[in-house]
Amino acid sequence: MLLLLILSCWHISALDIKSTLKVYHSLFASILKKQHFSVYTDNSELKNAFSQSDKISLASSPSSANIVVASRKDTIIRAYQSGTIVLTTKYSLLDDSTRVIGALYWRKGRSQLLFVRNRLQQQGITLPKQYSKFIVDNL
């Protein structure tokens, strides 16, 4: 019985990772215009998910990555220095830092994806049409 419970939890977790990776793969491909990505993240859950992807290689520092997914402010600062594209998992970090192009986070049980138009333009990023509804002019 316990084994069944463990197996079912593992299965659910595996499904979560799969759906998370699907979202990020699509997002990274749209931003970076490539199929393989070097990603730096300070989020342990994302690290775990990214480590299971065959398209994502985890970078050891923001400077060696194509893109950074930050959950802490200091990571954003480090990414600034290297000029790497930054996404965040918190709305507050998106609001705080003008270099962060977008955020992927949960609010009231709903997943939120948000890009700021002028920040995308500043970094010369154009997103496919499917993302246009998530692009806002101001926060």
Next chain:
Amino acid sequence: MSAKRTFKYTFTIMGLLILMATYIQYAIDKNTENLQTIEINKAKQYAEKIANYIQNNSCTPISSCLDNSIANKRALDKILHAFQSDNFTNLFVLYRDQKNNFRFLLDSSQDDQAEYKSVFFPESKEFNLIYDTGKPKLIEQSGNVKEVWLSLLHPIMDSNQTKALLVLDLSEKYGNSLKNFNSPLQNIILYLQLFTLFSIIFLAYIIYDSYKLKKSVLVDSLTSARTKLYRKEYFEEHQARKYNFILIDIDKFIQINDRFGRSIADRVLKEFVSYIRSVMPMNATIIRNHGAEFLLMIKKSDVDIARFSHILFDNLSSKKYYIADNIISFSVSMCAVQTPAEVKSFYDIEHIMDKKLLEIKSLGKDRLAILNDISHTDIKYKNIDHIKQAIDDNKLTCLFQPIYHSESKEIYKYEALVRIIDEDDPSRLIPPFYFMDLIRESVHYIRLSKWVIANAFRLLRENPTDRISVNLDLADLYNEEMIHIIQQEIQENKDLANRLTFEILEHQEIKDFDRIDMIFKQLKQFGSSIAIDDFGSGYANFGYIAKLDIDILKIDGSLIKVLDDSDTKMKTIIKLINDMGTSQNIKIVAEHVSSKKIYDILLELNVEFLQGFYLGKPKPWEEYHPST
């Protein structure tokens, strides 16, 4: 209760249980649905009240109003927070900006409060629809929204325009708790349904097993004919009238057993049945009654029973069985019955067939009897159940035949002759010929005899000048219970006993004269007379006169009726009996006086008492006693 009926009732109960469980299941589902509806309605009322409160306690437009008063926003947030609970997991207010993006205005959450006017993507197009129409709506959330079961969307209006949207999220946990509210009961019902289902499967298995077992006892393992049990179990008794029957018995089969051994005898039986099967009509059934006796049940419509029986009898009698270098042949005794329409059950004719077969076998076997004229009386009054019922219901009567004194030409006494009154037609009286042999050894016979004697004494008491004789079988005198009953009746009617005669009829030879003589003396203790019936034929002979104290001799009818043929030898014999009786002070009665010629001869021979149809037929007592 029969197994068939038990299974029927059990299945009915199981079926009712399933129906009951299904109904309860439905009722529980309905109840759960009602509970959910009630709770959702409550939530709707909350949402409406909150929306109204916000509407009434903020200026317009609400977004600008809150921009100007952060204190007002905090106060409203607190109010929303007061409504937040485990069930109402999210409670927030959105407005739609000029770019049609939803943004937070108020949020009940204190731990994870959304930033004021931060963008919100609701994952549902319904938000825009409700904002446009201004009509509240309930949205069932899909798997994309975490931990939310339902969202209640209530517009906050101003001048018929939606200015904001109150969102009340009902938690997934709350939804599950409502859905599972009746789960213990649902589980019980589920277990009940499973139990009933397994019970039905188990019962079906038992029935199948029982069917297999029954089949094994319904088919004779040696011959593959059906067993007697099969007939009892599957042959509807009331259908007997639709069938004709043939009872077949292999003559002296035991000799085949002795001569050829059991295994060959068994093979003979097998081939015998196999042969009958090959010639009998397709729908006929062969049943092995026992040993070498078989019963064929053939639908009346299938074959002419008489013709078929003759052919079958000839074939079976001439058939030779070639088994293990032996050529075996044997005769059969057969009794075929063309079942009359009046037959109510197989039992009605079973004993008629048995009796007939026994008769055939006693006559030397190798015979075929076809009973195609069985009467209603045969069927009915050769069935002990009908006779028992008649005696129980007191459907009895006596006819009386007068015995005349030849010199005075007056009735000297009457012979009481018992009859059963037919239950369907009271005018039909059934003579003892039909039923006496069946009941002779039983308690019913004693009850019948007691009734006859008691009835005779009643009539003697009512008619002080009359005499009556009643019949007794010699075997009755060996029956202590019968003797006790007769003595009891005599004791109770001592004063009448001298007008009662016991006519003794024997079917067997008297061996113990001393015992019979003693019983005669007991019967005569209060003046009753003893008559020997059918004297001159069978066992009744002159030896009786010497050894027993007899009062009357009734000359056998077979001796009397030939007097009509001017038989001079018989006249001499009757004269001899009459002279001997007169000399021994024994009264002589001549029976079967059926014509004037016989009557005249008997008068000429000076026979003292005469009885017969010429003088008087058996009639009800009242017809000889019009005044009573």
